Amino acid sequence: MTDHPPFDLARFEKPSLTVDVVVFAMRESQLHLLVIERGIPPFEGRWALPGGFVLPRETVEQAAARELEEETGLKDVYLEQLYTFSTPDRDPRGRVVSVAHMALLPMDRLDDAVVGGSDARRAEWIALPEAIEKVEPAGLVTPGARPRKKREPREPHFAFDHDVIVATALARLRGKLESTTLAFELLPAQFTLTEAQRVYEAILGRAVDKVTFRRRLTQLELVEETAEMRRGAHRPARLYQAVPRDSHWI
Amino acid sequence: MTDHPPFDLARFEKPSLTVDVVVFAMRESQLHLLVIERGIPPFEGRWALPGGFVLPRETVEQAAARELEEETGLKDVYLEQLYTFSTPDRDPRGRVVSVAHMALLPMDRLDDAVVGGSDARRAEWIALPEAIEKVEPAGLVTPGARPRKKREPREPHFAFDHDVIVATALARLRGKLESTTLAFELLPAQFTLTEAQRVYEAILGRAVDKVTFRRRLTQLELVEETAEMRRGAHRPARLYQAVPRDSHWI
DNA sequence: TGACTTAGTTGCTGTGTGCAACTAACTTTT
DNA sequence: AAAAGTTAGTTGCACACAGCAACTAAGTCA
Numbered sequence: 001m002t003d004h005p006p007f008d009l010a011r012f013e014k015p016s017l018t019v020d021v022v023v024f025a026m027r028e029s030q031l032h033l034l035v036i037e038r039g040i041p042p043f044e045g046r047w048a049l050p051g052g053f054v055l056p057r058e059t060v061e062q063a064a065a066r067e068l069e070e071e072t073g074l075k076d077v078y079l080e081q082l083y084t085f086s087t088p089d090r091d092p093r094g095r096v097v098s099v100a101h102m103a104l105l106p107m108d109r110l111d112d113a114v115v116g117g118s119d120a121r122r123a124e125w126i127a128l129p130e131a132i133e134k135v136e137p138a139g140l141v142t143p144g145a146r147p148r149k150k151r152e153p154r155e156p157h158f159a160f161d162h163d164v165i166v167a168t169a170l171a172r173l174r175g176k177l178e179s180t181t182l183a184f185e186l187l188p189a190q191f192t193l194t195e196a197q198r199v200y201e202a203i204l205g206r207a208v209d210k211v212t213f214r215r216r217l218t219q220l221e222l223v224e225e226t227a228e229m230r231r232g233a234h235r236p237a238r239l240y241q242a243v244p245r246d247s248h249w250i
Numbered sequence: 251m252t253d254h255p256p257f258d259l260a261r262f263e264k265p266s267l268t269v270d271v272v273v274f275a276m277r278e279s280q281l282h283l284l285v286i287e288r289g290i291p292p293f294e295g296r297w298a299l300p301g302g303f304v305l306p307r308e309t310v311e312q313a314a315a316r317e318l319e320e321e322t323g324l325k326d327v328y329l330e331q332l333y334t335f336s337t338p339d340r341d342p343r344g345r346v347v348s349v350a351h352m353a354l355l356p357m358d359r360l361d362d363a364v365v366g367g368s369d370a371r372r373a374e375w376i377a378l379p380e381a382i383e384k385v386e387p388a389g390l391v392t393p394g395a396r397p398r399k400k401r402e403p404r405e406p407h408f409a410f411d412h413d414v415i416v417a418t419a420l421a422r423l424r425g426k427l428e429s430t431t432l433a434f435e436l437l438p439a440q441f442t443l444t445e446a447q448r449v450y451e452a453i454l455g456r457a458v459d460k461v462t463f464r465r466r467l468t469q470l471e472l473v474e475e476t477a478e479m480r481r482g483a484h485r486p487a488r489l490y491q492a493v494p495r496d497s498h499w500i
Numbered sequence: 501t502g503a504c505t506t507a508g509t510t511g512c513t514g515t516g517t518g519c520a521a522c523t524a525a526c527t528t529t530t
Numbered sequence: 531a532a533a534a535g536t537t538a539g540t541t542g543c544a545c546a547c548a549g550c551a552a553c554t555a556a557g558t559c560a
Binding site: 209211212215216219231232233234235236 | 556
Protein backbone atom coordinates (compact mmCIF):
# COMPACT_ATOMS: atom_id res chain seq x y z
CA MET A 1 0.00 0.00 0.00
CA THR A 2 1.65 3.22 -1.02
CA ASP A 3 0.50 6.38 0.61
CA HIS A 4 -1.45 8.70 -1.62
CA PRO A 5 -5.03 9.85 -2.00
CA PRO A 6 -7.51 8.10 -4.30
CA PHE A 7 -6.34 9.46 -7.66
CA ASP A 8 -3.10 7.63 -6.97
CA LEU A 9 -4.45 4.31 -8.22
CA ALA A 10 -4.35 5.59 -11.78
CA ARG A 11 -0.61 6.28 -11.53
CA PHE A 12 0.15 2.59 -11.87
CA GLU A 13 -0.44 0.64 -15.02
CA LYS A 14 -3.14 -1.96 -14.45
CA PRO A 15 -2.98 -5.51 -15.76
CA SER A 16 -6.01 -7.36 -17.05
CA LEU A 17 -7.31 -9.83 -14.46
CA THR A 18 -8.72 -13.21 -15.42
CA VAL A 19 -9.58 -16.49 -13.78
CA ASP A 20 -8.97 -20.04 -15.00
CA VAL A 21 -10.56 -23.18 -13.63
CA VAL A 22 -9.10 -26.68 -13.53
CA VAL A 23 -12.11 -29.01 -13.26
CA PHE A 24 -11.33 -32.53 -12.09
CA ALA A 25 -13.69 -35.50 -12.26
CA MET A 26 -13.43 -39.28 -12.05
CA ARG A 27 -14.37 -41.30 -15.12
CA GLU A 28 -13.76 -45.02 -15.48
CA SER A 29 -11.44 -45.10 -12.46
CA GLN A 30 -9.27 -42.40 -13.99
CA LEU A 31 -8.83 -38.76 -13.08
CA HIS A 32 -10.07 -36.54 -15.86
CA LEU A 33 -9.79 -32.87 -16.63
CA LEU A 34 -12.17 -30.57 -18.49
CA VAL A 35 -10.61 -28.64 -21.36
CA ILE A 36 -11.97 -26.40 -24.06
CA GLU A 37 -10.61 -26.41 -27.57
CA ARG A 38 -9.77 -22.87 -28.62
CA GLY A 39 -11.52 -21.74 -31.80
CA ILE A 40 -9.45 -18.61 -32.49
CA PRO A 41 -5.91 -17.28 -32.10
CA PRO A 42 -3.80 -17.09 -30.14
CA PHE A 43 -3.27 -20.81 -29.57
CA GLU A 44 -6.05 -21.77 -31.99
CA GLY A 45 -6.87 -25.46 -31.82
CA ARG A 46 -5.08 -25.96 -28.51
CA TRP A 47 -6.67 -26.96 -25.26
CA ALA A 48 -7.45 -24.23 -22.77
CA LEU A 49 -9.02 -24.09 -19.34
CA PRO A 50 -12.45 -22.59 -18.85
CA GLY A 51 -12.12 -19.04 -17.58
CA GLY A 52 -12.48 -15.37 -18.38
CA PHE A 53 -12.29 -11.83 -17.13
CA VAL A 54 -13.07 -10.73 -13.60
CA LEU A 55 -15.88 -8.18 -13.49
CA PRO A 56 -15.65 -4.99 -11.43
CA ARG A 57 -18.08 -6.00 -8.67
CA GLU A 58 -17.13 -9.62 -8.06
CA THR A 59 -14.39 -11.54 -6.28
CA VAL A 60 -12.14 -13.83 -8.26
CA GLU A 61 -13.91 -16.84 -6.71
CA GLN A 62 -17.25 -15.50 -7.93
CA ALA A 63 -15.76 -14.88 -11.35
CA ALA A 64 -14.49 -18.45 -11.49
CA ALA A 65 -17.91 -19.83 -10.54
CA ARG A 66 -19.63 -17.60 -13.08
CA GLU A 67 -17.27 -18.39 -15.94
CA LEU A 68 -17.47 -22.08 -15.18
CA GLU A 69 -21.23 -22.00 -15.44
CA GLU A 70 -21.23 -19.83 -18.56
CA GLU A 71 -18.75 -21.99 -20.40
CA THR A 72 -19.61 -25.49 -19.24
CA GLY A 73 -22.98 -25.29 -17.49
CA LEU A 74 -21.47 -26.51 -14.23
CA LYS A 75 -22.70 -24.92 -11.03
CA ASP A 76 -22.65 -25.67 -7.31
CA VAL A 77 -19.38 -27.55 -7.42
CA TYR A 78 -16.53 -27.43 -4.95
CA LEU A 79 -14.32 -24.53 -5.99
CA GLU A 80 -11.05 -23.40 -4.44
CA GLN A 81 -8.60 -20.68 -5.29
CA LEU A 82 -5.24 -22.13 -6.27
CA TYR A 83 -2.50 -19.76 -7.30
CA THR A 84 -2.00 -16.56 -9.23
CA PHE A 85 0.01 -16.68 -12.44
CA SER A 86 1.65 -13.44 -13.43
CA THR A 87 4.59 -14.00 -15.75
CA PRO A 88 4.57 -10.78 -17.80
CA ASP A 89 4.48 -12.49 -21.21
CA ARG A 90 2.17 -15.39 -20.39
CA ASP A 91 -0.47 -13.97 -22.76
CA PRO A 92 0.73 -12.68 -26.15
CA ARG A 93 -2.15 -10.20 -26.27
CA GLY A 94 -0.84 -8.14 -23.37
CA ARG A 95 -0.37 -8.08 -19.64
CA VAL A 96 -2.85 -10.56 -18.20
CA VAL A 97 -2.66 -11.87 -14.65
CA SER A 98 -4.75 -14.95 -14.00
CA VAL A 99 -5.99 -16.39 -10.72
CA ALA A 100 -6.23 -20.16 -11.14
CA HIS A 101 -8.90 -22.19 -9.37
CA MET A 102 -9.57 -25.87 -8.88
CA ALA A 103 -13.05 -27.40 -9.10
CA LEU A 104 -14.14 -30.94 -8.25
CA LEU A 105 -17.14 -32.55 -9.93
CA PRO A 106 -18.80 -35.64 -8.42
CA MET A 107 -18.67 -38.60 -10.80
CA ASP A 108 -22.46 -38.93 -10.98
CA ARG A 109 -22.64 -35.40 -12.37
CA LEU A 110 -20.23 -35.91 -15.24
CA ASP A 111 -23.01 -35.26 -17.74
CA ASP A 112 -23.89 -31.91 -16.21
CA ALA A 113 -21.00 -30.47 -18.18
CA VAL A 114 -21.88 -29.35 -21.66
CA VAL A 115 -19.32 -31.39 -23.52
CA GLY A 116 -18.78 -31.62 -27.25
CA GLY A 117 -21.53 -29.14 -28.11
CA SER A 118 -21.74 -27.89 -31.67
CA ASP A 119 -20.23 -24.55 -30.67
CA ALA A 120 -16.97 -23.31 -31.99
CA ARG A 121 -15.66 -23.99 -28.47
CA ARG A 122 -15.97 -27.68 -27.68
CA ALA A 123 -15.47 -28.91 -24.15
CA GLU A 124 -13.89 -32.30 -23.62
CA TRP A 125 -12.87 -34.60 -20.78
CA ILE A 126 -9.29 -35.75 -21.08
CA ALA A 127 -7.60 -38.37 -18.92
CA LEU A 128 -4.71 -37.10 -16.86
CA PRO A 129 -1.77 -38.84 -18.49
CA GLU A 130 1.57 -38.70 -16.80
CA ALA A 131 2.68 -36.49 -19.66
CA ILE A 132 0.91 -33.58 -18.04
CA GLU A 133 2.76 -33.80 -14.77
CA LYS A 134 6.19 -33.55 -16.33
CA VAL A 135 5.75 -29.79 -16.16
CA GLU A 136 7.56 -27.87 -13.45
CA PRO A 137 5.30 -26.79 -10.60
CA ALA A 138 4.44 -23.17 -9.89
CA GLY A 139 7.37 -20.98 -9.05
CA LEU A 140 8.52 -19.57 -5.77
CA VAL A 141 10.93 -16.78 -5.11
CA THR A 142 13.43 -18.59 -2.94
CA PRO A 143 16.51 -17.23 -1.18
CA GLY A 144 18.96 -15.89 -3.70
CA ALA A 145 16.22 -15.04 -6.21
CA ARG A 146 17.28 -17.79 -8.57
CA PRO A 147 16.51 -17.16 -12.23
CA ARG A 148 13.19 -18.48 -13.52
CA LYS A 149 13.82 -21.70 -15.37
CA LYS A 150 12.94 -21.73 -19.06
CA ARG A 151 10.51 -24.41 -20.05
CA GLU A 152 11.93 -26.83 -22.56
CA PRO A 153 10.28 -26.71 -25.94
CA ARG A 154 7.96 -29.72 -26.17
CA GLU A 155 4.67 -30.79 -27.73
CA PRO A 156 2.42 -27.92 -26.69
CA HIS A 157 -1.00 -29.35 -25.99
CA PHE A 158 -2.19 -26.47 -23.90
CA ALA A 159 -2.70 -22.80 -24.64
CA PHE A 160 -0.89 -20.15 -22.62
CA ASP A 161 0.70 -21.53 -19.43
CA HIS A 162 -2.29 -23.77 -18.80
CA ASP A 163 -0.07 -26.85 -18.59
CA VAL A 164 1.65 -25.32 -15.57
CA ILE A 165 -1.71 -24.44 -14.06
CA VAL A 166 -2.91 -28.03 -14.44
CA ALA A 167 0.28 -29.34 -12.86
CA THR A 168 -0.18 -26.94 -9.96
CA ALA A 169 -3.77 -28.04 -9.48
CA LEU A 170 -2.80 -31.70 -9.44
CA ALA A 171 -0.05 -31.00 -6.92
CA ARG A 172 -2.52 -29.16 -4.69
CA LEU A 173 -5.09 -31.93 -4.96
CA ARG A 174 -2.47 -34.53 -4.05
CA GLY A 175 -1.19 -32.48 -1.17
CA LYS A 176 -4.62 -32.02 0.36
CA LEU A 177 -5.72 -35.59 -0.25
CA GLU A 178 -4.43 -37.14 2.97
CA SER A 179 -5.18 -34.25 5.29
CA THR A 180 -8.64 -33.35 4.03
CA THR A 181 -11.80 -35.04 2.85
CA LEU A 182 -11.63 -33.36 -0.57
CA ALA A 183 -11.76 -36.75 -2.31
CA PHE A 184 -15.43 -37.09 -1.38
CA GLU A 185 -16.18 -34.11 -3.63
CA LEU A 186 -15.34 -36.38 -6.58
CA LEU A 187 -17.72 -39.12 -5.39
CA PRO A 188 -21.51 -39.38 -5.50
CA ALA A 189 -23.45 -38.81 -2.29
CA GLN A 190 -23.39 -42.56 -1.73
CA PHE A 191 -20.40 -44.62 -2.75
CA THR A 192 -18.67 -47.91 -2.05
CA LEU A 193 -15.34 -48.00 -0.25
CA THR A 194 -13.76 -49.46 -3.36
CA GLU A 195 -14.97 -46.48 -5.39
CA ALA A 196 -13.44 -44.17 -2.81
CA GLN A 197 -10.21 -46.14 -2.99
CA ARG A 198 -10.11 -45.76 -6.78
CA VAL A 199 -10.32 -41.98 -6.36
CA TYR A 200 -7.34 -41.98 -4.03
CA GLU A 201 -5.39 -44.25 -6.33
CA ALA A 202 -6.14 -42.16 -9.40
CA ILE A 203 -5.04 -38.96 -7.71
CA LEU A 204 -1.96 -40.38 -6.03
CA GLY A 205 -1.01 -42.37 -9.10
CA ARG A 206 -0.28 -45.52 -7.10
CA ALA A 207 -2.05 -48.45 -5.47
CA VAL A 208 -3.14 -48.09 -1.87
CA ASP A 209 -3.68 -50.93 0.59
CA LYS A 210 -7.30 -52.03 0.89
CA VAL A 211 -7.24 -52.84 4.60
CA THR A 212 -5.43 -49.68 5.61
CA PHE A 213 -7.69 -47.54 3.47
CA ARG A 214 -10.91 -48.96 4.87
CA ARG A 215 -9.64 -48.82 8.45
CA ARG A 216 -8.73 -45.16 8.11
CA LEU A 217 -12.05 -44.06 6.63
CA THR A 218 -14.13 -45.91 9.19
CA GLN A 219 -11.98 -45.45 12.30
CA LEU A 220 -11.60 -41.72 11.71
CA GLU A 221 -15.35 -41.66 11.18
CA LEU A 222 -14.99 -39.96 7.82
CA VAL A 223 -17.74 -42.17 6.39
CA GLU A 224 -20.82 -43.86 7.74
CA GLU A 225 -22.69 -46.92 6.51
CA THR A 226 -25.99 -46.58 4.73
CA ALA A 227 -28.62 -49.29 4.50
CA GLU A 228 -28.19 -49.64 0.76
CA MET A 229 -25.95 -51.83 -1.33
CA ARG A 230 -24.54 -51.34 -4.80
CA ARG A 231 -25.40 -54.39 -6.95
CA GLY A 232 -23.37 -55.26 -10.00
CA ALA A 233 -21.68 -58.15 -11.68
CA HIS A 234 -20.38 -59.64 -8.45
CA ARG A 235 -20.79 -59.51 -4.70
CA PRO A 236 -22.85 -56.45 -3.73
CA ALA A 237 -20.94 -53.70 -1.96
CA ARG A 238 -22.17 -51.61 0.93
CA LEU A 239 -22.84 -47.95 0.17
CA TYR A 240 -21.33 -45.35 2.47
CA GLN A 241 -21.72 -41.61 2.75
CA ALA A 242 -19.37 -38.88 3.91
CA VAL A 243 -19.90 -37.80 7.50
CA PRO A 244 -20.97 -34.15 7.46
CA ARG A 245 -18.38 -31.82 8.99
CA ASP A 246 -17.56 -28.15 9.24
CA SER A 247 -14.44 -28.16 7.12
CA HIS A 248 -12.67 -30.51 4.79
CA TRP A 249 -9.68 -30.66 7.13
CA ILE A 250 -9.27 -33.87 9.08
CA MET B 251 -9.81 -16.67 -21.88
CA THR B 252 -12.38 -15.08 -24.09
CA ASP B 253 -11.81 -15.19 -27.78
CA HIS B 254 -11.02 -11.87 -29.35
CA PRO B 255 -8.01 -10.14 -30.92
CA PRO B 256 -5.63 -7.96 -28.85
CA PHE B 257 -7.75 -4.80 -28.53
CA ASP B 258 -10.21 -6.92 -26.60
CA LEU B 259 -8.29 -6.59 -23.35
CA ALA B 260 -9.36 -2.97 -23.08
CA ARG B 261 -13.02 -3.96 -23.17
CA PHE B 262 -12.83 -5.12 -19.56
CA GLU B 263 -12.29 -2.78 -16.67
CA LYS B 264 -8.96 -3.48 -15.01
CA PRO B 265 -8.42 -3.55 -11.27
CA SER B 266 -5.28 -2.23 -9.62
CA LEU B 267 -2.96 -5.07 -8.64
CA THR B 268 -0.90 -4.99 -5.46
CA VAL B 269 1.09 -7.39 -3.31
CA ASP B 270 1.22 -7.65 0.47
CA VAL B 271 3.79 -9.56 2.49
CA VAL B 272 3.36 -11.23 5.86
CA VAL B 273 6.87 -11.48 7.32
CA PHE B 274 7.26 -13.94 10.18
CA ALA B 275 10.25 -14.20 12.50
CA MET B 276 11.05 -15.73 15.87
CA ARG B 277 11.93 -13.41 18.72
CA GLU B 278 12.29 -14.52 22.33
CA SER B 279 10.64 -17.88 21.63
CA GLN B 280 7.59 -16.15 20.19
CA LEU B 281 6.39 -15.84 16.63
CA HIS B 282 6.47 -12.24 15.49
CA LEU B 283 5.10 -10.37 12.53
CA LEU B 284 6.42 -7.29 10.76
CA VAL B 285 3.93 -4.43 10.44
CA ILE B 286 4.15 -0.87 9.25
CA GLU B 287 2.23 1.93 10.87
CA ARG B 288 0.33 3.87 8.24
CA GLY B 289 1.12 7.58 8.16
CA ILE B 290 -1.79 8.73 6.00
CA PRO B 291 -5.45 7.90 5.28
CA PRO B 292 -7.14 5.63 4.70
CA PHE B 293 -6.56 3.70 7.92
CA GLU B 294 -4.10 6.31 9.24
CA GLY B 295 -2.31 5.10 12.35
CA ARG B 296 -3.29 1.48 11.84
CA TRP B 297 -0.96 -1.40 11.15
CA ALA B 298 -0.50 -2.48 7.58
CA LEU B 299 1.56 -5.12 5.83
CA PRO B 300 4.51 -4.14 3.67
CA GLY B 301 3.48 -4.15 0.04
CA GLY B 302 2.72 -2.09 -3.02
CA PHE B 303 1.82 -2.04 -6.67
CA VAL B 304 2.91 -4.64 -9.19
CA LEU B 305 4.92 -3.13 -12.03
CA PRO B 306 4.22 -3.96 -15.68
CA ARG B 307 7.27 -6.16 -16.29
CA GLU B 308 7.43 -8.20 -13.09
CA THR B 309 5.66 -11.18 -11.58
CA VAL B 310 3.78 -10.76 -8.32
CA GLU B 311 6.53 -12.74 -6.56
CA GLN B 312 9.13 -10.31 -7.87
CA ALA B 313 6.94 -7.40 -6.81
CA ALA B 314 6.65 -8.84 -3.32
CA ALA B 315 10.44 -9.26 -3.06
CA ARG B 316 11.03 -5.75 -4.38
CA GLU B 317 8.50 -4.06 -2.11
CA LEU B 318 9.79 -5.98 0.89
CA GLU B 319 13.30 -4.72 0.25
CA GLU B 320 12.16 -1.15 -0.48
CA GLU B 321 10.06 -0.88 2.64
CA THR B 322 12.02 -2.91 5.16
CA GLY B 323 15.47 -3.53 3.69
CA LEU B 324 14.92 -7.30 3.78
CA LYS B 325 16.25 -9.33 0.87
CA ASP B 326 17.04 -12.94 0.09
CA VAL B 327 14.41 -14.35 2.41
CA TYR B 328 12.09 -17.28 1.83
CA LEU B 329 9.06 -15.93 0.03
CA GLU B 330 5.95 -17.80 -1.02
CA GLN B 331 2.75 -16.73 -2.70
CA LEU B 332 -0.23 -17.24 -0.42
CA TYR B 333 -3.64 -16.20 -1.66
CA THR B 334 -5.29 -13.48 -3.71
CA PHE B 335 -7.74 -11.17 -1.97
CA SER B 336 -10.32 -9.60 -4.20
CA THR B 337 -13.38 -8.47 -2.27
CA PRO B 338 -14.55 -5.51 -4.37
CA ASP B 339 -14.62 -3.01 -1.50
CA ARG B 340 -11.52 -4.13 0.38
CA ASP B 341 -9.82 -0.81 -0.42
CA PRO B 342 -11.88 2.37 -0.05
CA ARG B 343 -9.83 4.09 -2.74
CA GLY B 344 -11.10 1.83 -5.50
CA ARG B 345 -10.89 -1.63 -6.94
CA VAL B 346 -7.64 -3.14 -5.71
CA VAL B 347 -6.86 -6.84 -5.90
CA SER B 348 -3.96 -7.93 -3.75
CA VAL B 349 -1.82 -11.05 -3.95
CA ALA B 350 -0.67 -11.90 -0.45
CA HIS B 351 2.71 -13.49 0.20
CA MET B 352 4.41 -15.01 3.22
CA ALA B 353 8.06 -14.43 4.07
CA LEU B 354 10.19 -16.14 6.72
CA LEU B 355 13.17 -14.37 8.30
CA PRO B 356 15.83 -16.36 10.20
CA MET B 357 16.07 -15.27 13.82
CA ASP B 358 19.71 -14.23 13.51
CA ARG B 359 18.72 -11.73 10.83
CA LEU B 360 16.06 -9.94 12.85
CA ASP B 361 18.09 -6.74 12.76
CA ASP B 362 18.30 -6.74 8.97
CA ALA B 363 14.83 -5.22 8.99
CA VAL B 364 14.79 -1.46 9.19
CA VAL B 365 12.54 -1.12 12.21
CA GLY B 366 11.44 2.04 13.94
CA GLY B 367 13.19 4.38 11.53
CA SER B 368 12.46 8.09 11.76
CA ASP B 369 10.28 7.89 8.63
CA ALA B 370 6.63 8.62 8.65
CA ARG B 371 6.23 4.85 8.13
CA ARG B 372 7.63 2.98 11.10
CA ALA B 373 8.12 -0.74 10.91
CA GLU B 374 7.61 -2.78 14.03
CA TRP B 375 7.75 -6.41 15.16
CA ILE B 376 4.62 -7.47 16.98
CA ALA B 377 4.10 -10.75 18.79
CA LEU B 378 1.37 -12.95 17.37
CA PRO B 379 -1.24 -12.85 20.11
CA GLU B 380 -4.14 -15.21 19.94
CA ALA B 381 -6.29 -12.16 19.24
CA ILE B 382 -5.08 -12.16 15.68
CA GLU B 383 -6.20 -15.69 14.92
CA LYS B 384 -9.79 -15.07 15.90
CA VAL B 385 -10.34 -13.86 12.37
CA GLU B 386 -12.06 -16.13 9.88
CA PRO B 387 -9.70 -17.70 7.35
CA ALA B 388 -9.71 -16.86 3.69
CA GLY B 389 -12.94 -17.63 1.87
CA LEU B 390 -13.81 -20.42 -0.48
CA VAL B 391 -16.72 -20.75 -2.81
CA THR B 392 -18.13 -24.04 -1.60
CA PRO B 393 -21.03 -26.08 -2.94
CA GLY B 394 -24.24 -24.11 -2.73
CA ALA B 395 -22.37 -20.79 -2.98
CA ARG B 396 -23.05 -19.92 0.64
CA PRO B 397 -23.22 -16.21 1.38
CA ARG B 398 -19.97 -14.55 2.43
CA LYS B 399 -19.99 -14.07 6.17
CA LYS B 400 -19.78 -10.51 7.43
CA ARG B 401 -16.94 -9.83 9.79
CA GLU B 402 -18.11 -8.77 13.23
CA PRO B 403 -17.20 -5.23 14.17
CA ARG B 404 -14.27 -5.41 16.59
CA GLU B 405 -11.17 -3.48 17.60
CA PRO B 406 -9.61 -2.84 14.24
CA HIS B 407 -5.84 -3.04 14.62
CA PHE B 408 -5.09 -3.62 10.99
CA ALA B 409 -5.70 -1.56 7.87
CA PHE B 410 -7.78 -2.95 5.00
CA ASP B 411 -8.34 -6.73 5.29
CA HIS B 412 -4.82 -7.27 6.52
CA ASP B 413 -6.06 -9.09 9.60
CA VAL B 414 -7.56 -11.74 7.35
CA ILE B 415 -4.34 -11.93 5.36
CA VAL B 416 -2.32 -12.49 8.53
CA ALA B 417 -4.73 -15.20 9.66
CA THR B 418 -4.41 -16.89 6.27
CA ALA B 419 -0.63 -16.74 6.44
CA LEU B 420 -0.57 -18.29 9.89
CA ALA B 421 -2.91 -21.04 8.76
CA ARG B 422 -0.67 -21.79 5.79
CA LEU B 423 2.45 -21.81 7.94
CA ARG B 424 0.82 -24.21 10.39
CA GLY B 425 -0.45 -26.44 7.64
CA LYS B 426 2.96 -26.77 6.01
CA LEU B 427 4.84 -27.15 9.28
CA GLU B 428 4.58 -30.91 9.65
CA SER B 429 4.94 -31.83 6.00
CA THR B 430 7.76 -29.48 5.06
CA THR B 431 11.02 -28.16 6.48
CA LEU B 432 9.81 -24.56 6.35
CA ALA B 433 10.51 -24.12 10.07
CA PHE B 434 14.23 -24.12 9.36
CA GLU B 435 13.77 -20.86 7.43
CA LEU B 436 13.06 -19.20 10.77
CA LEU B 437 16.25 -20.58 12.35
CA PRO B 438 19.89 -19.57 11.95
CA ALA B 439 22.16 -21.79 9.84
CA GLN B 440 23.17 -23.59 13.03
CA PHE B 441 20.70 -24.15 15.82
CA THR B 442 20.05 -26.35 18.81
CA LEU B 443 17.22 -28.86 18.76
CA THR B 444 15.56 -26.97 21.61
CA GLU B 445 15.58 -23.81 19.50
CA ALA B 446 13.96 -25.74 16.68
CA GLN B 447 11.39 -27.11 19.10
CA ARG B 448 10.54 -23.57 20.23
CA VAL B 449 9.81 -22.60 16.63
CA TYR B 450 7.38 -25.49 16.24
CA GLU B 451 5.73 -24.69 19.55
CA ALA B 452 5.35 -21.01 18.73
CA ILE B 453 3.78 -21.74 15.37
CA LEU B 454 1.51 -24.53 16.55
CA GLY B 455 0.61 -22.68 19.72
CA ARG B 456 1.08 -25.75 21.92
CA ALA B 457 3.82 -27.73 23.61
CA VAL B 458 5.39 -30.59 21.67
CA ASP B 459 7.08 -33.63 23.18
CA LYS B 460 10.84 -33.33 23.40
CA VAL B 461 11.65 -36.96 22.70
CA THR B 462 9.29 -37.31 19.77
CA PHE B 463 10.49 -34.06 18.27
CA ARG B 464 14.17 -34.97 18.44
CA ARG B 465 13.56 -38.48 17.14
CA ARG B 466 11.66 -37.18 14.13
CA LEU B 467 14.26 -34.61 13.12
CA THR B 468 17.17 -37.01 13.42
CA GLN B 469 15.54 -40.23 12.16
CA LEU B 470 14.10 -38.52 9.09
CA GLU B 471 17.56 -37.02 8.58
CA LEU B 472 16.19 -33.52 8.42
CA VAL B 473 19.11 -32.26 10.49
CA GLU B 474 22.74 -33.26 10.95
CA GLU B 475 25.10 -32.71 13.87
CA THR B 476 27.83 -30.13 13.67
CA ALA B 477 31.00 -30.18 15.74
CA GLU B 478 30.03 -27.01 17.60
CA MET B 479 28.11 -26.45 20.78
CA ARG B 480 26.03 -23.50 21.94
CA ARG B 481 27.28 -22.38 25.40
CA GLY B 482 25.05 -20.44 27.73
CA ALA B 483 23.90 -20.33 31.30
CA HIS B 484 23.62 -24.10 31.62
CA ARG B 485 24.60 -27.34 29.97
CA PRO B 486 25.94 -26.66 26.47
CA ALA B 487 23.74 -27.83 23.61
CA ARG B 488 24.86 -29.38 20.37
CA LEU B 489 24.38 -27.29 17.25
CA TYR B 490 22.68 -28.88 14.27
CA GLN B 491 22.13 -27.75 10.72
CA ALA B 492 19.40 -28.48 8.21
CA VAL B 493 20.22 -31.23 5.73
CA PRO B 494 20.29 -29.65 2.27
CA ARG B 495 17.48 -30.91 0.03
CA ASP B 496 15.78 -30.10 -3.25
CA SER B 497 12.45 -28.98 -1.87
CA HIS B 498 10.98 -28.15 1.50
CA TRP B 499 8.60 -31.09 1.25
CA ILE B 500 9.39 -34.06 3.44
C1' DT C 501 -21.78 -77.35 -9.65
C1' DG C 502 -17.53 -75.17 -9.85
C1' DA C 503 -14.56 -71.41 -11.46
C1' DC C 504 -14.10 -66.55 -11.26
C1' DT C 505 -14.47 -61.98 -9.46
C1' DT C 506 -15.20 -58.54 -6.23
C1' DA C 507 -16.26 -57.45 -1.17
C1' DG C 508 -14.79 -57.56 3.25
C1' DT C 509 -12.26 -59.55 7.57
C1' DT C 510 -8.56 -61.50 10.53
C1' DG C 511 -4.12 -61.76 12.34
C1' DC C 512 0.60 -60.67 12.64
C1' DT C 513 4.69 -57.69 12.48
C1' DG C 514 7.27 -53.58 12.25
C1' DT C 515 7.30 -48.66 13.05
C1' DG C 516 6.27 -44.27 15.07
C1' DT C 517 4.21 -41.64 19.14
C1' DG C 518 3.35 -40.07 23.88
C1' DC C 519 4.72 -40.27 28.44
C1' DA C 520 7.49 -40.94 32.57
C1' DA C 521 11.66 -41.31 34.44
C1' DC C 522 16.14 -41.21 34.15
C1' DT C 523 21.27 -39.43 33.40
C1' DA C 524 24.52 -35.52 32.01
C1' DA C 525 26.66 -31.05 32.17
C1' DC C 526 26.84 -26.77 33.27
C1' DT C 527 25.97 -22.33 36.51
C1' DT C 528 24.64 -20.32 40.72
C1' DT C 529 23.95 -20.37 45.56
C1' DT C 530 25.24 -21.39 50.18
C1' DA D 531 33.61 -27.23 48.06
C1' DA D 532 29.21 -29.06 48.12
C1' DA D 533 24.39 -28.64 47.07
C1' DA D 534 20.69 -26.83 44.41
C1' DG D 535 18.86 -25.41 40.12
C1' DT D 536 18.41 -25.48 35.16
C1' DT D 537 18.77 -27.03 30.70
C1' DA D 538 20.40 -31.00 27.52
C1' DG D 539 19.77 -35.42 26.15
C1' DT D 540 18.65 -40.67 26.71
C1' DT D 541 16.14 -44.96 27.96
C1' DG D 542 12.27 -47.86 28.32
C1' DC D 543 7.60 -48.99 27.74
C1' DA D 544 2.71 -49.01 26.29
C1' DC D 545 -0.15 -48.03 22.66
C1' DA D 546 -1.84 -46.88 18.10
C1' DC D 547 -1.38 -47.44 13.35
C1' DA D 548 0.39 -49.07 8.72
C1' DG D 549 1.63 -52.75 5.55
C1' DC D 550 1.21 -57.40 4.16
C1' DA D 551 -0.57 -62.08 3.58
C1' DA D 552 -4.13 -64.96 3.92
C1' DC D 553 -8.46 -65.82 4.72
C1' DT D 554 -13.91 -65.82 4.28
C1' DA D 555 -18.29 -64.08 1.87
C1' DA D 556 -21.42 -63.34 -1.84
C1' DG D 557 -22.52 -62.70 -6.01
C1' DT D 558 -22.11 -63.95 -11.62
C1' DC D 559 -21.08 -66.86 -15.43
C1' DA D 560 -20.01 -71.01 -17.97
